[in-house]
Amino acid sequence: MKHLLAASDLSRDAATAILDDADKFREALLGRDVKKLPTLRGRTVITMFYENSTRTRVSFEVAGKWMSADVINVSASGSSVAKGESLRDTALTLRAAGADALIIRHPASGAAQQLAAWTREDGHGGPSVINAGDGTHEHPTQALLDALTIRQRLGGLEGRRVVIVGDILHSRVARSNVSLLSTLGAEVVLVAPPTLLPVGVSEWPVTVSHDLDAELPAADAVLMLRVQAERMNGAFFPSAREYSVRYGLSEKRLAGLSEDTVVLHPGPMLRGMEIASSVADSSQSAVLQQVSNGVHVRMAVLFQLLVGAGREVIA
Amino acid sequence: MGDSTDRELLSAADVGRTISRIAHQIIEKTALDAPDAPRVVLLGIPTRGVTLAARIAEKVKEFADVELPTGALDITLYRDDLNFKPPRALASTSIPEGGIDDATVILVDDVLYSGRSVRSALDALRDVGRPRMVQLAVLVDRGHRELPIRADYVGKNVPTSRSENVKVRLLETDGTDSVAIAPYGGPTR
Numbered sequence A: 001m002k003h004l005l006a007a008s009d010l011s012r013d014a015a016t017a018i019l020d021d022a023d024k025f026r027e028a029l030l031g032r033d034v035k036k037l038p039t040l041r042g043r044t045v046i047t048m049f050y051e052n053s054t055r056t057r058v059s060f061e062v063a064g065k066w067m068s069a070d071v072i073n074v075s076a077s078g079s080s081v082a083k084g085e086s087l088r089d090t091a092l093t094l095r096a097a098g099a100d101a102l103i104i105r106h107p108a109s110g111a112a113q114q115l116a117a118w119t120r121e122d123g124h125g126g127p128s129v130i131n132a133g134d135g136t137h138e139h140p141t142q143a144l145l146d147a148l149t150i151r152q153r154l155g156g157l158e159g160r161r162v163v164i165v166g167d168i169l170h171s172r173v174a175r176s177n178v179s180l181l182s183t184l185g186a187e188v189v190l191v192a193p194p195t196l197l198p199v200g201v202s203e204w205p206v207t208v209s210h211d212l213d214a215e216l217p218a219a220d221a222v223l224m225l226r227v228q229a230e231r232m233n234g235a236f237f238p239s240a241r242e243y244s245v246r247y248g249l250s251e252k253r254l255a256g257l258s259e260d261t262v263v264l265h266p267g268p269m270l271r272g273m274e275i276a277s278s279v280a281d282s283s284q285s286a287v288l289q290q291v292s293n294g295v296h297v298r299m300a301v302l303f304q305l306l307v308g309a310g311r312e313v314i315a
Numbered sequence B: 001m002g003d004s005t006d007r008e009l010l011s012a013a014d015v016g017r018t019i020s021r022i023a024h025q026i027i028e029k030t031a032l033d034a035p036d037a038p039r040v041v042l043l044g045i046p047t048r049g050v051t052l053a054a055r056i057a058e059k060v061k062e063f064a065d066v067e068l069p070t071g072a073l074d075i076t077l078y079r080d081d082l083n084f085k086p087p088r089a090l091a092s093t094s095i096p097e098g099g100i101d102d103a104t105v106i107l108v109d110d111v112l113y114s115g116r117s118v119r120s121a122l123d124a125l126r127d128v129g130r131p132r133m134v135q136l137a138v139l140v141d142r143g144h145r146e147l148p149i150r151a152d153y154v155g156k157n158v159p160t161s162r163s164e165n166v167k168v169r170l171l172e173t174d175g176t177d178s179v180a181i182a183p184y185g186g187p188t189r
Helices: A012-029 A055-066 A087-096 A111-118 A140-154 A172-183 A240-247 A251-256 A287-306 B012-030 B048-064 B116-128
Strands: A044-049 A070-075 A101-106 A128-134 A161-165 A187-191 A207-209 A221-224 A262-264 B007-010 B040-044 B070-072 B104-112 B133-141 B153-157 B165-169 B178-182
Touching: A012 A140, A012 A172, A012 A287, A044 A055, A044 A087, A055 A070, A055 A101, A055 A128, A055 A287, A087 A101, A087 A111, A101 A111, A101 A287, A111 A128, A128 A140, A128 A287, A140 A172, A140 A221, A140 A262, A140 A287, A161 A172, A172 A187, A262 A287, B007 B012, B007 B153, B012 B048, B012 B104, B012 B133, B012 B153, B012 B178, B040 B048, B048 B070, B048 B104, B048 B133, B104 B116, B104 B165, B116 B133, B133 B165
Parallel strands: A044 A070, A044 A101, A101 A128, A161 A187, A161 A221, A187 A207, A221 A262, B040 B070, B040 B104, B104 B133, B133 B153
Antiparallel strands: B007 B178, B165 B178
């Protein structure tokens, strides 16, 4: 595997291998004082974040550093992008500076694939590109860490019912999760107001509903999404309060869930909007476990992309 | 399954006796049943080293009535050939409760060959803690060391040529206990 551009590119075996490796990384570091593995020593990993991020950027940096890679963060605001430098020139510059891996987050859908095309070199050369979120398209490492969290909490993914709630229209997290969860054998239900569902959602391998209360009782996992106000140019619901009342995970709704149902949120959370503060902090909420899994998943992805010659895996 | 050209070195009964002998040697050398005994921890190198470590622990319990903390140490991430071979799947690591600081750690593996796996295990141990001593127990030592590394407890010394392949089979992983030599079969791992 040279790049990780989309969850839809991952076969069931490839995705399962990443989840299994992530668990092994967690085990390998458990209880250690020295959280360091020598595996990526001498490799240069450069992150290019054209959008704000706390979780994703920090966890990629921690993942790379724990594996002894040299990690450099470039954010658009402090760089020559602010002077008008194009994405392509930025990428070529970073490749020329020695990047073995480029991790890109960008507001344009398709940016990661475009980057992989521009930085390709003959033979299997050129840096590996990891998509950290491109517009409203995909965020594959998020889907992987969500799947891993569900797998850990529920003991498996096959046949489990995962309900994804919120701004599906603008959500790359939703798209990647729908893709990955169905590849891994889970049943996916989308709950959103009609205005926040994309055209063509009927073609997706999901059930669609507008009634959150009707879908919660049968849910094994509930994934709450933030309303992506920064990607909206129009009015999609009458008021934030009405959205929250109809589609927010309130304390009352949490009480109605089965005790084993796990609550997830990719973050950042807007407490009081899509999720009540007490729900976010409840024992059923796996948000911090998601973050910790995020580091291990990103270690697994870097390992699979940057280590080893050739294609097949030796067991 | 065995090839007709494989030469059997240890039968199932031999493997059992060899493991028992290693257990006795460990008890003797570490004095782990003495009142002021040091803490002894067995760490198997996956895959078959883990099985062997568990068997040795069972025998030590049987002979000396001491329960040795036993675990697994995956060395994949510390291998020196990671970028020369196709990608490997990772195995599990589990360090027993109480860690390895100031303990006598006995690394357990099935075959000792170039010594690079053991060297990787030593590198991994360095990041896990600081044992007071590290020893090595192997079922088979087949010679051809590429590093200055030696085992403290050896089940059987088997001179081999590089083109030969030593096949260790254990009940838990392969359905039967045996050690055999195959004429050519590439690397065992």
